[in-house]
Amino acid sequence: AQTVTQSQPEMSVQEAETVTLSCTYDTSESDYYLFWYKQPPSRQMILVIRQEAYKQQNATENRFSVNFQKAAKSFSLKISDSQLGDAAMYFCAYGGGSQGNLIFGKGTKLSVKP
Amino acid sequence: DTAVSQTPKYLVTQMGNDKSIKCEQNLGHDTMYWYKQDSKKFLKIMFSYNNKELIINETVPNRFSPKSPDKAHLNLHINSLELGDSAVYFCASSQPGLAVPGELFFGEGSRLTVL
Numbered sequence: 001a002q003t004v005t006q007s008q009p010e011m012s013v014q015e016a017e018t019v020t021l022s023c024t025y026d027t028s029e030s031d032y033y034l035f036w037y038k039q040p041p042s043r044q045m046i047l048v049i050r051q052e053a054y055k056q057q058n059a060t061e062n063r064f065s066v067n068f069q070k071a072a073k074s075f076s077l078k079i080s081d082s083q084l085g086d087a088a089m090y091f092c093a094y095g096g097g098s099q100g101n102l103i104f105g106k107g108t109k110l111s112v113k114p
Numbered sequence: 115d116t117a118v119s120q121t122p123k124y125l126v127t128q129m130g131n132d133k134s135i136k137c138e139q140n141l142g143h144d145t146m147y148w149y150k151q152d153s154k155k156f157l158k159i160m161f162s163y164n165n166k167e168l169i170i171n172e173t174v175p176n177r178f179s180p181k182s183p184d185k186a187h188l189n190l191h192i193n194s195l196e197l198g199d200s201a202v203y204f205c206a207s208s209q210p211g212l213a214v215p216g217e218l219f220f221g222e223g224s225r226l227t228v229l
Contacts, residue, residue: 035217039155043202045220089155093218100145100208101170102218104157 002027004094006105013082014113020067021077021108023092032096034068034075039107040088048090051075079110087112117141120205120221127195128229134191135224137205144209145169146188147218148180151202160203163188192226200228 003026013019025034036048051059051068058066063083067076079086089109093102118139127133139146147170148160162170163182177193192199205221 033216043223043225045204045206045218045223047217050217091157095216095218100164100216101147101159101162103159107155107157 002029002094002096002103004092004103004105006092006108008108009106010109010111012111012113013079013086015082015084017082018078018080019082019110021079021090021092021110023075023077023105025073025075025092025094027073027094027096029096032094034066035093035095035102036064036066036075036077037091037093037104038086038088039091040085045091049077082112084112084114086110116221118205118207118219118221120203120224122224123222124225124227126227126229129195129197131195132191132193133195133226134189135203135205135226136187136189137221138187139205139207139219140186141207141209141219143207143219144185145207146182146185147206147208148188148190149204149206151204151223153201157204161188161190195226195228197228200226202226 005024032053034051038046049061063080089107091107092105095102145164147162161180165185166182179191182188202223204223206218208216
């Protein structure tokens with residue numbers, strides 16, 4: 001069975017600084033997707049970034065980028081120029097197979113200090 | 115227009131009661147899901163329907179019964195509510211490809227509190 005592990009329950013970053021959130025996963029599949037979702041206090045789940053496993057190039061969305069290491073089964077999220085609005089729970093998620101559901105890690109709570 | 119909408123957003127009820135949460139998506143997706151987020155923020159799949167057909171049914175008490183009248187709607191009915199059912203329930207939809215999943219679009223969540 002696939003698993004997703006986020007080893008950092010909480011992280012803190014100074015405003016305008018850079019922070020990296022870790023995620024590892026376990027799978028025997030070769031085709032899959034990886035996602036980072038953000039959940040602010042409003043509890044809405046918001047997609048931050050996604051990565052297709054067959055793509056070697058790391059995905060980037062503005063201040064958000066990933067470091068995807070397929071052999072190591074690692075998928076970290078880097079947030080540059082952190083803003084107060086980035087404070088939230090961040091969930092790493094794995095999606096593989098045809099059923100479509102995502103398997104989520106336990107989340108990392110990110111605090112941003114002014 | 116909200117893509118995935120759930121009602122009610124908040125629900126407070128007594129143990130032993132029966133309650134329902136409704137979900138509708140206007141994205142034209144074939145697949146809908148119910149996820150449960152517990153007090154520790156852990157998100158776990160409960161059910162998934164593809165075009166009204168149940169395709170995922172995780173180890174969930176049979177007090178929970180999903181119903182999909184059409185592919186745009188997936189409702190969750192819970193009988194004989196227990197304290198441990200208190201959680202946030204998220205509805206989501208996606209359009210999985212033939213071999214890999216697409217992005218999940220989530221509703222705003224329904225916070226259920228059982229007293």
